[in-house]
Amino acid sequence: MIEVENLHKSFGDAHILKGITTTFDKGKTNLIIGQSGSGKTVFLKCLLGLFSYESGSISYDGDVFSNLNDDEKRNLRARIGMVFQGSALFDSMTIAENVMFPLKMFTKQSKSEMEDRVNFVLKRVNLPDAHNKMPSEASGGMQKRVAIARAIVNNPKYLFCDEPNSGLDPKTAIVIDNLIQEITDEYQITTVINSHDMNSVMEIGEKIVFLKNGLKEWEGSKDTIFKTDNASVTDFVYSSNLFKKVRKMYLDENS
Numbered sequence: 001m002i003e004v005e006n007l008h009k010s011f012g013d014a015h016i017l018k019g020i021t022t023t024f025d026k027g028k029t030n031l032i033i034g035q036s037g038s039g040k041t042v043f044l045k046c047l048l049g050l051f052s053y054e055s056g057s058i059s060y061d062g063d064v065f066s067n068l069n070d071d072e073k074r075n076l077r078a079r080i081g082m083v084f085q086g087s088a089l090f091d092s093m094t095i096a097e098n099v100m101f102p103l104k105m106f107t108k109q110s111k112s113e114m115e116d117r118v119n120f121v122l123k124r125v126n127l128p129d130a131h132n133k134m135p136s137e138a139s140g141g142m143q144k145r146v147a148i149a150r151a152i153v154n155n156p157k158y159l160f161c162d163e164p165n166s167g168l169d170p171k172t173a174i175v176i177d178n179l180i181q182e183i184t185d186e187y188q189i190t191t192v193i194n195s196h197d198m199n200s201v202m203e204i205g206e207k208i209v210f211l212k213n214g215l216k217e218w219e220g221s222k223d224t225i226f227k228t229d230n231a232s233v234t235d236f237v238y239s240s241n242l243f244k245k246v247r248k249m250y251l252d253e254n255s
Contacts, residue, residue, distance in 0.1 A: 001026050002047065002158065002190055007056035009042055016042045017053070018214040027188040029181050029204045031195055034211035035236060041162070043211065044194045048082065048160055049073065060158065078106040081151030081189075083161040083180075087143040089135040089150075096122070096131035099150045106154055121149040125179060141172040145179065152183060159184065161193040165200055177203045198237060201225070210236070 002024040009017040016039050024030040032040045045051045047058060049065060058065045060076060068076065081102075089098050096118050103114045122128060125145040135143060144164060151159055161180060165173035181204040184191040195201065201208060205222035210233050218233045225237060 001061055002192065003057075003059040004047075005057045005059075007043075007046060007053055007058065009039075009046055009051060009053040016214050017046070019056070020211070020214075020216050022209050022216055022219060024190055024192050025207060026190045027185060028206040029184050029191050029193060030207040030209070031193045031201055031205045032209050032211065033195055033201060033236070034217075035196075037213075038211040039214040040194050040211050044160065044162060044192070047192060048080070049077065078154060079157045081154065081156035081159045083144070083147045083151045083159070083164050085163040085166050087135075087147040089143060089146060091135055093135075094131065095127070095133050095135065095138065095146050098135065098146060099153050102150060102154045117153055118149075121153045122146075124152075124183070125149045140167055141175065144168065144172075144176050148176075148179060148183070152187070152189075155187070156189060159189045159191040161191070161195075163195060163197075164193065165195070165197050170199065173197065173199060174203060180204065201237075 004020055004022050004024075007017050007020045008015070020043065032043060034040045042051060046053050063072070063076070065073070065076070089095075090101070093101070099118045099121060100114050103109055103117060107114075109117070118131070119128075122130060125148050127142065127145055127149065130138070130142065130146070135146070138146065159180075164176055164180065168176065177200050180191065180193070183189065193200070193204075202222050205225070208220055208222065208225060209216060210218040212232050218228060218230045220228065225233065228234065
Protein backbone atom coordinates (compact mmCIF):
# COMPACT_ATOMS: atom_id res chain seq x y z
CA MET A 1 0.00 0.00 0.00
CA ILE A 2 1.10 3.55 -0.76
CA GLU A 3 -0.23 6.28 1.52
CA VAL A 4 -0.11 9.96 0.55
CA GLU A 5 -0.78 12.61 3.18
CA ASN A 6 -1.33 16.32 2.45
CA LEU A 7 1.17 16.44 -0.42
CA HIS A 8 2.25 19.87 -1.71
CA LYS A 9 4.53 20.52 -4.68
CA SER A 10 5.49 23.83 -6.31
CA PHE A 11 7.75 25.05 -9.08
CA GLY A 12 8.65 28.61 -8.22
CA ASP A 13 5.41 30.51 -7.76
CA ALA A 14 3.36 27.79 -9.43
CA HIS A 15 1.60 25.64 -6.80
CA ILE A 16 1.05 22.34 -8.65
CA LEU A 17 -0.10 19.88 -5.96
CA LYS A 18 -2.27 21.40 -3.27
CA GLY A 19 -2.58 19.02 -0.36
CA ILE A 20 -3.39 15.65 -1.89
CA THR A 21 -4.31 12.85 0.51
CA THR A 22 -5.13 9.36 -0.75
CA THR A 23 -4.10 5.70 -0.64
CA PHE A 24 -3.22 3.20 -3.35
CA ASP A 25 -4.09 -0.34 -2.35
CA LYS A 26 -2.08 -3.52 -2.77
CA GLY A 27 -3.39 -5.93 -5.39
CA LYS A 28 -5.48 -3.28 -7.12
CA THR A 29 -5.15 -1.20 -10.26
CA ASN A 30 -5.15 2.39 -9.00
CA LEU A 31 -5.66 5.04 -11.68
CA ILE A 32 -4.79 8.75 -11.56
CA ILE A 33 -6.88 10.68 -14.08
CA GLY A 34 -7.47 14.32 -14.96
CA GLN A 35 -7.18 16.85 -17.73
CA SER A 36 -3.86 18.21 -18.98
CA GLY A 37 -2.46 20.53 -16.33
CA SER A 38 -4.31 18.81 -13.48
CA GLY A 39 -1.04 17.76 -11.81
CA LYS A 40 -1.22 14.02 -12.44
CA THR A 41 2.22 13.72 -14.08
CA VAL A 42 3.86 15.73 -11.29
CA PHE A 43 2.01 13.57 -8.76
CA LEU A 44 3.28 10.38 -10.39
CA LYS A 45 6.86 11.67 -10.39
CA CYS A 46 6.58 12.54 -6.69
CA LEU A 47 5.38 8.99 -6.02
CA LEU A 48 8.38 7.66 -7.93
CA GLY A 49 10.79 9.83 -5.94
CA LEU A 50 11.82 11.78 -9.05
CA PHE A 51 10.49 15.07 -7.64
CA SER A 52 10.95 16.34 -4.12
CA TYR A 53 8.01 18.08 -2.45
CA GLU A 54 7.64 20.93 0.02
CA SER A 55 5.39 19.28 2.57
CA GLY A 56 3.33 16.19 3.23
CA SER A 57 4.44 12.57 3.12
CA ILE A 58 4.48 9.47 0.95
CA SER A 59 4.71 6.08 2.67
CA TYR A 60 5.41 2.70 1.09
CA ASP A 61 3.96 -0.01 3.33
CA GLY A 62 4.59 2.21 6.33
CA ASP A 63 8.05 3.46 5.34
CA VAL A 64 8.02 7.24 4.91
CA PHE A 65 10.14 8.03 1.85
CA SER A 66 11.59 11.27 3.21
CA ASN A 67 12.85 9.42 6.31
CA LEU A 68 14.84 6.84 4.34
CA ASN A 69 18.61 7.05 3.97
CA ASP A 70 20.30 6.62 0.58
CA ASP A 71 20.70 2.84 0.89
CA GLU A 72 17.08 2.43 1.95
CA LYS A 73 15.92 4.56 -0.98
CA ARG A 74 17.96 2.42 -3.35
CA ASN A 75 16.41 -0.73 -1.87
CA LEU A 76 12.95 0.79 -2.33
CA ARG A 77 13.68 1.68 -5.96
CA ALA A 78 14.74 -1.93 -6.55
CA ARG A 79 11.19 -2.92 -5.56
CA ILE A 80 9.60 -0.49 -8.05
CA GLY A 81 8.75 -1.37 -11.64
CA MET A 82 8.04 1.35 -14.21
CA VAL A 83 6.30 1.26 -17.58
CA PHE A 84 7.07 4.49 -19.43
CA GLN A 85 4.72 6.23 -21.84
CA GLY A 86 6.90 5.53 -24.88
CA SER A 87 8.07 2.15 -23.56
CA ALA A 88 11.63 3.62 -23.32
CA LEU A 89 13.39 0.51 -24.59
CA PHE A 90 17.09 0.70 -25.40
CA ASP A 91 17.36 0.64 -29.19
CA SER A 92 20.84 -0.90 -29.16
CA MET A 93 19.80 -3.86 -26.98
CA THR A 94 17.81 -6.95 -27.88
CA ILE A 95 14.48 -7.49 -26.18
CA ALA A 96 16.07 -10.01 -23.79
CA GLU A 97 18.84 -7.55 -22.92
CA ASN A 98 16.29 -4.81 -22.28
CA VAL A 99 14.37 -7.03 -19.89
CA MET A 100 17.55 -8.17 -18.14
CA PHE A 101 18.77 -4.61 -17.53
CA PRO A 102 17.11 -4.12 -14.08
CA LEU A 103 18.49 -7.46 -12.90
CA LYS A 104 22.01 -6.34 -13.75
CA MET A 105 21.44 -3.03 -12.02
CA PHE A 106 19.80 -4.19 -8.79
CA THR A 107 20.73 -7.85 -8.23
CA LYS A 108 23.77 -10.09 -7.94
CA GLN A 109 22.20 -13.02 -9.75
CA SER A 110 24.27 -15.26 -11.97
CA LYS A 111 23.86 -15.02 -15.74
CA SER A 112 21.89 -18.27 -15.83
CA GLU A 113 19.57 -17.06 -13.06
CA MET A 114 18.95 -13.82 -14.93
CA GLU A 115 18.30 -15.68 -18.17
CA ASP A 116 15.79 -17.95 -16.42
CA ARG A 117 13.98 -14.93 -15.01
CA VAL A 118 13.93 -13.17 -18.40
CA ASN A 119 12.53 -16.33 -20.01
CA PHE A 120 9.82 -16.49 -17.35
CA VAL A 121 8.61 -12.89 -17.65
CA LEU A 122 8.71 -12.85 -21.46
CA LYS A 123 6.58 -15.98 -21.45
CA ARG A 124 4.24 -14.32 -18.92
CA VAL A 125 3.60 -11.39 -21.29
CA ASN A 126 3.07 -13.79 -24.21
CA LEU A 127 6.40 -13.13 -25.94
CA PRO A 128 8.19 -16.47 -25.49
CA ASP A 129 10.17 -16.25 -28.74
CA ALA A 130 11.05 -12.56 -28.90
CA HIS A 131 14.41 -12.66 -27.11
CA ASN A 132 16.67 -11.86 -30.04
CA LYS A 133 14.49 -9.24 -31.72
CA MET A 134 15.47 -5.60 -31.60
CA PRO A 135 12.88 -3.06 -30.38
CA SER A 136 12.66 -1.63 -33.91
CA GLU A 137 11.41 -5.04 -35.10
CA ALA A 138 8.55 -5.06 -32.58
CA SER A 139 5.09 -3.53 -32.98
CA GLY A 140 3.84 -0.91 -30.54
CA GLY A 141 1.87 -3.52 -28.63
CA MET A 142 4.88 -5.82 -28.43
CA GLN A 143 7.05 -2.99 -27.16
CA LYS A 144 4.52 -2.30 -24.38
CA ARG A 145 4.58 -5.95 -23.38
CA VAL A 146 8.38 -5.90 -23.33
CA ALA A 147 8.21 -2.78 -21.14
CA ILE A 148 5.87 -4.62 -18.76
CA ALA A 149 8.18 -7.64 -18.69
CA ARG A 150 11.11 -5.38 -17.82
CA ALA A 151 9.04 -3.67 -15.13
CA ILE A 152 8.15 -6.94 -13.39
CA VAL A 153 11.44 -8.82 -13.89
CA ASN A 154 12.64 -7.78 -10.42
CA ASN A 155 9.41 -9.05 -8.85
CA PRO A 156 8.42 -5.53 -7.69
CA LYS A 157 6.05 -4.63 -4.89
CA TYR A 158 5.03 -1.44 -6.70
CA LEU A 159 4.28 -0.98 -10.40
CA PHE A 160 3.91 2.46 -11.99
CA CYS A 161 2.57 2.96 -15.51
CA ASP A 162 2.60 6.30 -17.33
CA GLU A 163 -0.05 6.35 -20.08
CA PRO A 164 0.57 2.67 -20.94
CA ASN A 165 -1.93 2.75 -23.82
CA SER A 166 -0.55 5.84 -25.51
CA GLY A 167 -0.30 5.32 -29.28
CA LEU A 168 -2.04 1.93 -29.28
CA ASP A 169 -5.14 0.93 -31.20
CA PRO A 170 -8.23 0.18 -29.03
CA LYS A 171 -7.93 -3.61 -29.34
CA THR A 172 -4.27 -3.66 -28.34
CA ALA A 173 -4.97 -1.18 -25.54
CA ILE A 174 -7.48 -3.61 -24.02
CA VAL A 175 -4.88 -6.41 -24.20
CA ILE A 176 -2.37 -4.23 -22.32
CA ASP A 177 -4.99 -3.17 -19.74
CA ASN A 178 -5.95 -6.78 -19.07
CA LEU A 179 -2.31 -7.84 -18.82
CA ILE A 180 -1.57 -5.13 -16.24
CA GLN A 181 -4.62 -6.11 -14.21
CA GLU A 182 -3.79 -9.83 -14.36
CA ILE A 183 -0.22 -9.22 -13.20
CA THR A 184 -1.40 -6.88 -10.43
CA ASP A 185 -3.81 -9.48 -9.09
CA GLU A 186 -1.50 -12.47 -9.63
CA TYR A 187 1.48 -10.97 -7.81
CA GLN A 188 -0.48 -8.68 -5.46
CA ILE A 189 1.41 -5.59 -6.62
CA THR A 190 0.42 -2.04 -5.72
CA THR A 191 -0.15 -0.70 -9.24
CA VAL A 192 -0.54 3.02 -10.01
CA ILE A 193 -1.47 4.08 -13.54
CA ASN A 194 -1.42 7.62 -14.89
CA SER A 195 -4.04 7.74 -17.65
CA HIS A 196 -6.41 9.92 -19.64
CA ASP A 197 -7.95 6.92 -21.42
CA MET A 198 -11.55 6.46 -20.28
CA ASN A 199 -11.61 2.98 -21.79
CA SER A 200 -8.86 2.02 -19.33
CA VAL A 201 -10.78 3.64 -16.48
CA MET A 202 -13.86 1.58 -17.25
CA GLU A 203 -11.89 -1.59 -17.97
CA ILE A 204 -9.57 -1.80 -14.95
CA GLY A 205 -10.28 1.18 -12.65
CA GLU A 206 -10.56 -0.52 -9.28
CA LYS A 207 -9.49 2.71 -7.56
CA ILE A 208 -9.67 6.05 -9.36
CA VAL A 209 -8.22 9.35 -8.16
CA PHE A 210 -9.43 12.35 -10.18
CA LEU A 211 -7.26 15.47 -10.01
CA LYS A 212 -8.25 19.00 -10.99
CA ASN A 213 -5.99 22.05 -10.63
CA GLY A 214 -3.69 20.16 -8.26
CA LEU A 215 -6.48 19.04 -5.94
CA LYS A 216 -8.03 15.62 -5.41
CA GLU A 217 -11.47 16.43 -6.75
CA TRP A 218 -12.93 12.92 -6.40
CA GLU A 219 -12.01 9.30 -5.77
CA GLY A 220 -13.92 6.08 -6.21
CA SER A 221 -14.10 3.10 -8.58
CA LYS A 222 -15.25 2.34 -12.11
CA ASP A 223 -18.62 1.38 -10.62
CA THR A 224 -19.17 4.46 -8.48
CA ILE A 225 -17.96 6.88 -11.15
CA PHE A 226 -21.30 6.40 -12.92
CA LYS A 227 -23.16 7.54 -9.81
CA THR A 228 -21.27 10.71 -8.96
CA ASP A 229 -22.88 14.12 -9.25
CA ASN A 230 -19.49 15.87 -9.21
CA ALA A 231 -19.70 18.18 -12.22
CA SER A 232 -15.95 18.20 -12.85
CA VAL A 233 -15.85 14.40 -13.01
CA THR A 234 -18.90 14.07 -15.23
CA ASP A 235 -17.59 16.76 -17.60
CA PHE A 236 -14.31 14.86 -17.92
CA VAL A 237 -15.75 11.36 -18.12
CA TYR A 238 -18.69 12.07 -20.39
CA SER A 239 -17.04 14.40 -22.86
CA SER A 240 -17.50 11.45 -25.22
CA ASN A 241 -21.06 10.82 -26.48
CA LEU A 242 -20.40 7.10 -26.10
CA PHE A 243 -19.86 7.40 -22.35
CA LYS A 244 -22.91 9.66 -22.02
CA LYS A 245 -24.96 6.83 -23.51
CA VAL A 246 -23.28 4.25 -21.26
CA ARG A 247 -24.02 6.34 -18.17
CA LYS A 248 -27.67 6.79 -19.16
CA MET A 249 -28.04 3.03 -19.69
CA TYR A 250 -26.40 2.36 -16.31
CA LEU A 251 -28.63 4.81 -14.47
CA ASP A 252 -31.76 3.51 -16.21
CA GLU A 253 -30.89 -0.07 -15.25
CA ASN A 254 -30.21 0.86 -11.61
CA SER A 255 -33.03 3.36 -11.03
